[in-house]
Amino acid sequence: MPDVVVVGGGPVGLLLAGELRLAGADPLVLEAADEPARQLRGLGLRGINGRTCQALRLRGLTGPLARAQEELFDRLAADQGPAGADQVRGLLRLLVEHRAKGHFGGLPLVEDQPDPLGTADQFLIKQHQLEQILVDWVTGLGVPLRSGCRVVDVVTEETEVRALLADGSSVSAAYLVGCDGGRSTVRKQARIGFPGTPATMTGRTAVAELADPGAVTASLHGPRGLLNLSLVPGEIATIEFDGGPDERDAPMTAAEMQASIRRVSGVDVTVTRLAGGVRYSDNTRQATTYRQGRVLLAGDAAHVHSPIGGQGLNLGLQDAMNLGWKLGLVVRGLAPEALLDTYTAERHPVGERVLRNTRAQVALMRPGAQVAALREVLGEALAVPATRHHFTAMVNGTDIDYAPGSAHPLTGRFAPPLELTGATPLPDLLRDGRAVLVDLTGSAQIRDAAEGHRVRTVTARCPAHDALAALLIRPDGYVAWATADANLTGLAEAFRIHGF
Template sequence: MSYDVDVIVAGGGPVGLMLACELRLGGASVVVLERLTEVDPTIKAGSLNTPSVEALYRRGLLPGLQKAQEENLERFAAFMRQRLPEGEPAKAPPRFAGHFAGITLSADRLDPSDPDLNGHGPADLVGMVGQQQLEVLLAERAADLGVDVRRGVELTGFEADGDGVTVATGEGPLRGRWLVGCDGGRSAVRKLAGFDFPGTGPEITAHQAMVEMEGAEALGAGWHATPTGVYAHGPMPGRILTVEFGGTPVGRDTPVTADELQASIRNVSGADVVVTGVKTATRFTDNARQATTYRLGRVLLAGDAAHVHSPFGGQGLNLGLGDAVNLGWKLAATVRGWAPEGLLDTYTAERHPIGAWVLDWTRAQIALMRPDPHARALREVVTQLTETVAGTTHFVKKISGVWQHYDLPGDHPLVGGSAPDLELADGSRLADHLHGGGALLLDPAGELRVLVSGYDDRLRVVAEPVPGRAGLAGLLVRPDGVVAWAADTGQVDPGALEAALSAWLGAPAVAGAGARAARASA
């Protein structure tokens, strides 16, 4: 049977575009179907966590992220200047490290010696990047890689069989080997495929908007809990967020009006603001649901199509990007035919637990935002915890994603975690050698290459010393930046390296090649 393309991706937001780029790097052909004709201007996520920045950094996109962050920092400075009395000099604002349920976390209370918060290289210095900015950056990257992005084209149905998927669109049918739904919380792909989507129902009506308003000086900057809910003002001029309890949004598909926003702001803040203009606005609630599996036959899910939850704590976009990076190389390997048996099933196995954690993390924040006396008493206890170094460090480590780890075979402490951004003797960094999207074997002493023959089409060997980590004998990094095998000097087990290669990169391309053949000839 003939195919138009290897993979059809439904949804051209950041998750769909990130997945498409990863698939192209892995050698798969991709078509992205996006119903919108241009980037959605609706205000959405405003930050990236450490795993997301690391993934983008490893693909050479750090300069674009840095530029976007500089633009946002300028807007933040403008917001702070607006709040100063005339003639008063600007002061350095408190260092913001995130929030939990609107409880602000100060970077001044972080434990600088905590190893989990160090060693991420330039990725440590970037995070304040908006969703639209990232989408523009990824769209440019997709175009450079030759991804076929079809805007204004919507998936209207599909039929899946054992060999592929035939998708119906307004431009006619499209046949692919695989279909991935990256089409958001109301995913048509998820519904049509019949994925189970259990979870908990909503209890809030929330608004987020960029507005022009009179009386904004009566609003406090940052997050505030009030007798009627929670609101946030800033960090950009005109940005407002409100959370009200006691009901879910009505008219979800109708435009958010200035009157609606004004009423919500007044109800939660008590300030008599007047909204005179709406630049962008959205309603949302706190459904927390997750597909029981991320794959049914030839159909897969990623991002909000696989899991929905409230946006508090900035986890949604980052969770979806993690899905895309994990799935992309595995699906490309399956398309190309070198994937080991069961590789695609590790996508659900690795990503589902992290998604489940995010759902509980957001549910806990909703509980602390409730305006009832019991929740407010608990909120005060948690606030006291965040005023300690240990408490702030714990919350920031969770929010930043540095805790994320996959349960992979091997006793070395680096296995299963994100690869450290090591500086090599030639002045390059580990991330510089991951731009092409393949796996990497770091071979500081130049003694491991003989053990990996036959993998040249999917593995890059970098034989370069690591001055800052002299005891490291080798590091096998998957295409998604996860350490699959590591050994220190004097502890290299060729059999363990062979097992990791086989588990993640399949059989060598040359019969008889690889670690087993090298051992047999030794």
């Protein structure tokens, strides 16, 4: 029997499974879909933001992401004419130089100088590329993945939870995590509330061909919506502010996409071929809790919102980083069960904030003279570095503080990129998912305090941070405890509550 059943082998389920494995648990991933369905779901591009990159760097996954991005951009450039290829290369340059930091409602967040914010990487890739990188990683860790397994019900018993599959079989485990996307069966079966606001817009992205692509503007933000033909060759995207999609399940047809392009552009184009498409909306909802006993939720199963601004995947991947080590330690009996409640306590407010900023971004994309004026005003404000950095931190998740008001300002924050002299670089120290106690003063007292705890203790110097004496870093890269001097108050408690 596995320790944890992860329902859904999308990006969030895969990362969670790997994190559970690193924490010493035995997860099993049950995935309903087959390979072609995955490729179709990955239409459009996915921005991997600053905080997610910092987190994935801890597991050595940013190298493969950089290679995937380069491959993708080579392909995108090759499929364009010379002007388009220059545009693609220009975007890649901004990413590689660490100057592109995403956008807010289509208003670019771009820096003049490389990386003034200390969050180096940002990637733009296809979702199936990310999923392949994660599949390779979890397979290497020995996590079993079972595809073609649709979970239809979840039954919680006193000592275990059972996933019932469509073929009539079942799998039991101590815990079950629903990473099964926005329409989560797990969430519904566990009767976890999902309040929010209904859709007001419909986005469509399709692999399609037009009889005369030159007849419409390649990138249009007009009075009836948005049209884009230029970002990914062969893909056409529209957004209409029409009250949300009437149809959610039926496969998209050429006639549907053609009608949408005609409405947005006002041009009578003809779609000659359509090889699949996806619809999305700004239906914005969040689970009332991310844990109900033995059942937990992560990723889109816990929160949905418009993809404008590119944050849903990032939010979910960071849920997985937060939950993985906690659930791994709890299921092995090494940490108190109360640690699991810190998952909702820490991640729910972060999700709430993303829901708020994506609603604001949808408002900014609407047609109309007033919104156009608002965009201009906000564009001016974003030219001011301090304002731009505030928005950049918000959409990149780099302003997250899990423990506001702590005794030390670093506690609750992601560990800063400390330049350690005499030790392995910090991200590499966390590669195997173990907590790290960094001692910057060579103190015997700190080493003694760590004796017998599940942490790697590292003694190093960090001349740039002479006001920092020691810090305890969780497996997800966040600081659990820090001190500016020899005072170790709070360290023993930090070991206890985190199960280190």
